[in-house]
């Protein structure tokens with residue numbers, strides 16, 4: 001299915017990149033959810049999701065920065081595409097050699113139930129296309145089901161998993177079980193380097209993940225790009241609940257930031273490791289075919 005996303009956002013153009021191999025410019029997108037009217041859709045405004053956020057609303061019940069956040073609703077039994085979560089489009093396409101930083105704050109209520117028919121809930125998914133514009137799958141971060149009896153044994157030690165959709169999908173668990181705490185804000189920062197050669201194989205492709213400013217995971221084995229001519233164009237947050245949500249419920253998102261700069265100012269507190277990643281960085285918890 002081809003996703004058409006209306007693009008309206010606030011972009012800070014930081015500097016022009018002069019390298020011929022990386023056409024485009026450095027940019028930063030900030031979604032603070034501060035300017036919209038309480039209770040209205042947090043969609044298609046400069047400070048909100050760009051699209052597919054029909055049940056995401058401006059809220060002042062909790063905020064990570066400022067006085068408002070987005071309250072994301074999901075409805076019992078619904079897969080929720082177009083309503084659950086939302087998407088943010090990049091100002092420019094990002095391909096081989098490009099960087100992407102993604103930051104967000106999330107607050108999950110104690111009673112929220114992460115329960116799917118696949119073992120994990122779609123959470124942060126960066127969407128890619130082939131050079132000809134046809135879809136080429138997502139790079140996925142997902143949240144493990146809460147109920148350990150629904151997980152295979154090797155999945156039970158983790159709160160999250162990561163994989164690159166496509167042929168021969170491997171799922172890697174990360175973030176120890178219980179690290180995603182309830183009724184408090186967590187900040188996540190994710191760095192992606194796009195390359196069809198993973199860092200563990202002599203290329204530069206990798207993903208690094210920080211939880212509350214601590215680096216918790218480096219994934220250097222997956223190919224962030226299937227082919228050198230692929231590119232990424234947007235971030236999907238949640239957006240689809242495999243098997244339907246177990247109940248009607250909500251959580252909060254605030255201060256989404258995206259940048260294609262190598263080192264945007266807001267990443268200074270993360271330490272930004274310079275050393276090359278170790279060749280073995282994750283545990284393969286499962287191999288599955290992804291269908292949705």
Ligand SMILES: [Ca+2]
Pocket residue numbers: 032033034063064065066067068069254255
């Ligand atoms: Ca805010």
Ligand SMILES: [Ca+2]
Pocket residue numbers: 144145146158159177178
């Ligand atoms: Ca868990």
